[in-house]
Amino acid sequence: MPTYADIILPLAVPGTFTYEVPEPACGRVQPGMRVVVAFGKGRKLYSGMVLCKHDQPPAGRSPQPVLEVLDEHPVATPAQLQLWQTISEHYLCTLGEVMVAALPSALVLSSNTRLVAAPGSSPAWTGDNRRDILLDALEQRHELSLQEAGQLIGLKNPMPVIKQLMNAGALQMAEELEPAWKPRLQQYVVLGPEAQGETALHGWFDSLERAPKQLHLLMRYIELSRCLTDDPREVRREELLKRSGATAAELKRLCERKVFALEERAAGVPAEGRVGKPAVLSQAQRQALTDIQAAFTSRPTVLLHGVTASGKTEVYMELVQEVLDQGRQVLYLLPEIALTTQIIGRLRARFGGRVAVFHSRLSQRERTELWMQLLHDPGSHPVVVGARSALFLPFQRLGLVIVDEEHDPSYKQHDPSPRYNARDMAVVLAGLHGAKTLLGSATPCMESLYNARHGKYGFASLRVRYGDAVLPAIVKVDLAEMHKKRKMRGSFSEPLATALELALSRKEQAIIFRNRRGYAPAWQCDTCGWIPECAHCDVSLTYHKSDHGLRCHYCGRGYAPPECCAACGSTRLRMVGLGTEKVEEELALLLPEARIARMDQDTTRGKHGLQRLLDRFGQGDIDILVGTQMVTKGLDFHQVTLVGILNADSLMRFPDLRSHERAFQLMAQVAGRSGRKHDPGTVFIQGRDIHHPIIDLVARHDVDGMYARELPLREAHFYPPFSRMVRMVLKHRDATRVQASAQALAEALKPALGDRVLGPEPPPVARVRDKHLRVVLLKLSRTAYRSEKQHLADTLDRLFAEPPHRAVQVQVDVDPL
Numbered sequence: 001m002p003t004y005a006d007i008i009l010p011l012a013v014p015g016t017f018t019y020e021v022p023e024p025a026c027g028r029v030q031p032g033m034r035v036v037v038a039f040g041k042g043r044k045l046y047s048g049m050v051l052c053k054h055d056q057p058p059a060g061r062s063p064q065p066v067l068e069v070l071d072e073h074p075v076a077t078p079a080q081l082q083l084w085q086t087i088s089e090h091y092l093c094t095l096g097e098v099m100v101a102a103l104p105s106a107l108v109l110s111s112n113t114r115l116v117a118a119p120g121s122s123p124a125w126t127g128d129n130r131r132d133i134l135l136d137a138l139e140q141r142h143e144l145s146l147q148e149a150g151q152l153i154g155l156k157n158p159m160p161v162i163k164q165l166m167n168a169g170a171l172q173m174a175e176e177l178e179p180a181w182k183p184r185l186q187q188y189v190v191l192g193p194e195a196q197g198e199t200a201l202h203g204w205f206d207s208l209e210r211a212p213k214q215l216h217l218l219m220r221y222i223e224l225s226r227c228l229t230d231d232p233r234e235v236r237r238e239e240l241l242k243r244s245g246a247t248a249a250e251l252k253r254l255c256e257r258k259v260f261a262l263e264e265r266a267a268g269v270p271a272e273g274r275v276g277k278p279a280v281l282s283q284a285q286r287q288a289l290t291d292i293q294a295a296f297t298s299r300p301t302v303l304l305h306g307v308t309a310s311g312k313t314e315v316y317m318e319l320v321q322e323v324l325d326q327g328r329q330v331l332y333l334l335p336e337i338a339l340t341t342q343i344i345g346r347l348r349a350r351f352g353g354r355v356a357v358f359h360s361r362l363s364q365r366e367r368t369e370l371w372m373q374l375l376h377d378p379g380s381h382p383v384v385v386g387a388r389s390a391l392f393l394p395f396q397r398l399g400l401v402i403v404d405e406e407h408d409p410s411y412k413q414h415d416p417s418p419r420y421n422a423r424d425m426a427v428v429l430a431g432l433h434g435a436k437t438l439l440g441s442a443t444p445c446m447e448s449l450y451n452a453r454h455g456k457y458g459f460a461s462l463r464v465r466y467g468d469a470v471l472p473a474i475v476k477v478d479l480a481e482m483h484k485k486r487k488m489r490g491s492f493s494e495p496l497a498t499a500l501e502l503a504l505s506r507k508e509q510a511i512i513f514r515n516r517r518g519y520a521p522a523w524q525c526d527t528c529g530w531i532p533e534c535a536h537c538d539v540s541l542t543y544h545k546s547d548h549g550l551r552c553h554y555c556g557r558g559y560a561p562p563e564c565c566a567a568c569g570s571t572r573l574r575m576v577g578l579g580t581e582k583v584e585e586e587l588a589l590l591l592p593e594a595r596i597a598r599m600d601q602d603t604t605r606g607k608h609g610l611q612r613l614l615d616r617f618g619q620g621d622i623d624i625l626v627g628t629q630m631v632t633k634g635l636d637f638h639q640v641t642l643v644g645i646l647n648a649d650s651l652m653r654f655p656d657l658r659s660h661e662r663a664f665q666l667m668a669q670v671a672g673r674s675g676r677k678h679d680p681g682t683v684f685i686q687g688r689d690i691h692h693p694i695i696d697l698v699a700r701h702d703v704d705g706m707y708a709r710e711l712p713l714r715e716a717h718f719y720p721p722f723s724r725m726v727r728m729v730l731k732h733r734d735a736t737r738v739q740a741s742a743q744a745l746a747e748a749l750k751p752a753l754g755d756r757v758l759g760p761e762p763p764p765v766a767r768v769r770d771k772h773l774r775v776v777l778l779k780l781s782r783t784a785y786r787s788e789k790q791h792l793a794d795t796l797d798r799l800f801a802e803p804p805h806r807a808v809q810v811q812v813d814v815d816p817l
């Protein structure tokens with residue numbers, strides 16, 4: 001009986017495709033293996049993944065064959081394939097889109113996959129015409145795509161020929177994995193049997209007096225390894241030679257004398273027993289730990305509300321230890337790459353090289369390496385710290401998922417599809433493994449608080465700061481009053497400016513938060529009010545002083561600043577508004593001695609840009625850090641005693657159901673960067689509407705008050721957590737056409753959903769990159785969620801399959817932020 005396989009293709013086409021698995025391969029092929037198939041009118045070659053095997057031929061057409069099975073073992077686990085399916089169903093996207101997001105791109109082969117001659121092989125004539133043509137072509141062109149290879153040798157399926165040449169070692173795929181994957185080994189220097197303990201070392205100091213170079217090498221080792229302190233570190237052989245200036249012969253001599261020994265092991269994996277001791281928990285931390293453990297006995301998901309600087313990380317580490325002791329794995333998610341690099345040091349100090357890190361700024365090679373390692377040796381890195389994409393790794397014995405800063409909107413992927421929220425999918429992932437999920441935050445989101453209050457999640461809290469530090473004092477500054485009394489120095493009120501001077505004189509650090517990057521958000525004609533806008537988007541241009549240009553923050557295009565008004569010709573143009581670049585400039589004038597740096601998208605590009613900035617601030621090389629919301633993330637700064645929030649009003653003015661919740665979270669989080677053990681710190685909030693209830697709630701650090709204020713509003717308008725929202729953005733170059741399609745979509749949904757269909761409406765920026773946008777919002781009922789979403793999916797499929805709507809692009813965002 002023939003065997004069939006349902007294949008996921010790396011394309012935005014819905015569903016899977018059934019292919020026939022030919023005789024020799026059908027016994028071996030398994031779900032999670034990659035195969036090569038031809039697809040579509042052009043019979044293009046793709047590598048897809050086997051979702052399942054069965055004996056049902058495809059209905060209504062003759063099956064096409066699988067051309068090649070690429071893997072000996074599956075590269076994705078059954079649990080991963082299940083997670084992909086859940087994501088595709090929940091977020092209304094295709095399985096192919098999820099697969100492309102999930103797999104490191106080295107594992108996704110496609111028609112563009114390149115063939116190259118294998119290193120060191122000189123193409124020998126094989127006597128087989130087709131093979132020789134390929135080898136010849138490779139010698140001349142260095143690389144070929146699979147597609148080109150097929151055309152050259154005139155075969156629809158070039159894979160058997162290619163496979164033969166690959167097996168003969170003559171060619172390989174450019175993105176191919178190392179054939180036999182091995183960890184990179186490193187040599188480490190440790191103290192040998194003759195040099196254990198301080199007394200033995202002192203003996204060597206004396207006896208090496210006549211070998212000053214060897215003595216110097218030993219001294220340098222003690223310094224580098226910190227082996228006489230409580231905080232030792234590992235020293236690589238190369239590092240020791242480089243930093244001591246010693247020769248390999250001198251090192252070898254000391255090894256022979258058993259002062260040193262060399263150990264070879266995989267990079268980052270510490271020798272047994274060389275890991276740190278647990279921290280001593282405070283009374284409050286211990287209580288929180290007990291509460292979490294108790295809550296886990298009855299519920300798989302627990303929310304931990306811990307105020308800023310309460311020491312949540314130590315509580316997490318105790319839980320990690322517990323799970324490791326059971327021989328299971330831990331996934332520790334953080335919303336920002338910067339946070340993963342800050343926490344990794346602390347985790348490695350405790351758990352050594354068993355901790356791995358995974359995020360999108362790692363190289364493809366590093367990502368693939370960790371993937372394969374977790375697949376073949378799950379015990380090698382039982383703790384994985386990562387940003388949202390770490391969710392997709394092949395876990396096999398997952399016991400706990402920690403989602404820290406669970407309120408953070410960075411957990412949501414906006415583009416491209418799948419538009420998933422890693423916090424929500426973490427709960428699904430844990431469920432697939434029978435694992436627990438711990439959500440932690442100082443400012444939990446409304447949905448999580450609601451789930452905790454209604455018993456869906458367990459709950460624990462940590463309401464005191466570590467070391468009994470108190471929360472920072474909040475000073476509200478009324479900008480209207482300051483202007484009237486002429487107490488403004490540029491954008492800074494006198495109280496804030498004075499406090500900055502004081503902090504500077506005490507050698508303490510400060511953070512200034514302003515949620516707009518660039519210099520000035522707009523230019524404006526003084527005579528007629530004209531504002532320059534992007535030619536391709538309906539949005540005003542932001543002035544960037546560093547390159548003296550106007551830039552569109554939606555499409556990135558740059559423009560030269562206009563010399564006169566395009567509407568009335570007046571040359572009286574002025575800049576309006578305040579961006580981080582201007583804040584930085586004003587501060588430099590106000591405090592000429594201060595060392596000031598800026599943290600926003602413009603200053604943190606590149607692989608290490610952000611890390612360098614954080615290192616400099618951490619080392620005290622910067623006095624004042626000016627930044628956008630990047631400074632509100634849960635970063636640990638120990639010397640910050642002053643935080644200034646400029647223009648608090650601008651945070652609360654967005655016409656969005658979450659704007660108050662977000663404003664509260666941003667202000668409470670940035671306030672939490674201030675003050676540690678000995679000094680609670682001070683936070684200045686400047687605003688015109690300074691008596692706004694949200695600012696009062698921030699001043700009182702009142703998360704419960706925030707919840708009590710927002711929840712009735714959400715309920716009255718049937719917003720989440722009472723409903724689930726779906727946001728659909730329609731795009732087309734023609735405004736009339738996109739409006740008509742959006743109208744048709746809304747009309748098609750209204751019979752079933754009534755006034756729970758909102759729109760169509762143009763979004764605040766209604767044209768981006770020359771495409772006109774319309775938004776249709778849905779509020780789906782939680783009780784009939786599945787059937788309503790199915791109705792939506794059917795309606796979308798039906799409506800947008802037909803002209804004239806077919807040309808309109810639709811983006812579906814389930815649970816939008």
Ligand SMILES: [Zn+2]
Pocket residue numbers: 525526527528529530565566567568569570
């Ligand atoms: Zn004008």
Ligand SMILES: [Zn+2]
Pocket residue numbers: 534535536537552553554555556557769
């Ligand atoms: Zn633009």
